Amino acid sequence: MKSIVIYYSMTGNTKRIAEAIHAGMSQSGYKCEIVSLKEVNIQRLFDYDLIGLGSYVDDFQEPASVTDFIKNMPSLRGKYGFTFCTHGTCPGQYIARMVRSLRRKGLIITGWNDWYGSVFLPFLAQPYYTDGHPDHIDLEEAMNFGKEILERSRRISEGETHLIPRLPRKEKYNKRYGDLSVLDDLNVVPGFESERLTQEDMKVLKPRLNVEKCKYPKCTICVDNCPTQSIHPSQSPPINHDTCRPCSLWFCEQLCPTGAIEVNWEPIIRTEKLRKVLFNWLAEPMKKYKDLRHFRSLISPEEEGRDKPLYKINKHPRIILRDGVARVRK
Ligand SMILES: Cc1cc2nc3c(=O)[nH]c(=O)nc-3n(C[C@H](O)[C@H](O)[C@H](O)COP(=O)(O)O)c2cc1C
Incomplete structure (x- = not known):
């Protein structure tokens, strides 16, 4: 099963996860390549049996460059695929959108996964909740994911179609990846309308x-x-x-x-006060997701806040x- 891992990363978190997934896949003995989205030869994708595509989460979905990349992909009917991402606690619609748009290209999706990543947005309080991720434990998990996804894809290709995973349904999905309906209520945050x-x-x-x-x-x-x-x-x-x-x-x-x-x-600077209120307000549902998804804080108590x-x-x-x-x- 000839495979390729394609990643799009700005600050390196997804790159490191992609490298670990690639290392796990390579242990199988099958030929596996890794390449950044900027360097991939889109016309050669049909040469691979299994294609993995992952990036950071941007505004609760995939970055525009990834959307464009998928649009430009040729039909890959009958090939196998998987997706992955890194984020700062709320991937939102990322997994659902990626799975659906890769399926539209004909790929049989054999799995997906997400990891926490450090956040470098210049206006957020530092350190951010997820800073320090991915750490060695995340990388080991990504390596195991690489091993498993290759094995599962191989078995599916040999007829074990019951192993093809289903996307969780709406409520289950929102519980796992973040319920964005919380954002509909931003107007209840004092000063949101006047100061944003x-x-x-x-x-x-x-x-x-x-x-x-x-x-x-x-x-x-x-x-x-x-x-x-x-x-x-x-x-x-x-x-x-x-x-x-x-x-x-x-x-x-x-x-x-x-x-x-x-x-x-x-x-x-003018909207700093609002940002703090907003950040604390958003932190509540974030904490809930973190508990649900076994978040390990790597921030020392002295640094928190x-x-x-x-x-x-x-x-x-x-x-x-x-x-x-x-x-x-x-
Ligand atoms: C412009 C921008 C938007 C982001 N939007 C989200 C988001 O909606 N949800 C989230 O959990 N993290 C969000 N993040 C955090 C990144 O997804 C996270 O830092 C990621 O690990 C960065 O990956 P990279 O190092 O591969 O670029 C955002 C970061 C940036 C720069």
Whole structure:
């Protein structure tokens, strides 16, 4: 059973999980490849019997690049597939949407799984609940998942079709992956309507390039890591604001070693009080899911509740990437 694991990862959590799944699958002795979504040759996908596709969760579903990738996939009728993700406690519709859209491409879905991952959103209190994940226990679990998914897919391909899993039904699904109906009630949060970020604020929050501080072409970290390929320092304007749909991570700003990518954080500062109220309000249902899903906190009690959003770190870069895996500057 020739297999491939495809991952899309910004800060490295999904990459590490994908590598562990790949390691588990490789133990079977079958040929198994691993590749990032940016590098995959979509026309060659038919060469594989089993295709795994996973990413981080973005706004309770898959990131737009993954949606587009699946749309562009050829029909893979009769092949086998699985999906996986990392998230900061609420994957929401991710698993259901991925399973359905991969099935629409003809794949027989043999399984799925999700893991917690550290979160680097610049305006959240640090450390975030899930920081430190995935740890060695998560990686071992991912390795076992890789072994199992390959074995299950092989048995299904030999006729054991009763092993094909079913998506849990609505209520069971929501209990497991997060009930998004909680978001319908955001208006009950004091100040939500009057103080939340507006479209105008989002324009103010667009990153700008200060060419005097920029070290391009010696440094290309923003260009290499922009999820929408919107940064071209030698062109005018250097950042294409039509395609720079906010990655909401302000990844370029956080990674830039000289502070050449600048963001006016004023709207974030203005709405800080609301964000705290919102965060605490959302924390209640989150705690429930964490209990349900055996969450292991890796934050020491002294660090819990420490309020130090990344955007307030004045040194650059705020986030350091090594082999595609992010960590916060100490
Ligand atoms: C723009 C953005 C949106 C996110 N939305 C969600 C979400 O809806 N639910 C959730 O649980 N985590 C969410 N997260 C957290 C990420 O899914 C989590 O940090 C993930 O492990 C990152 O994976 P990566 O390191 O592979 O990029 C979001 C993160 C970002 C940057």
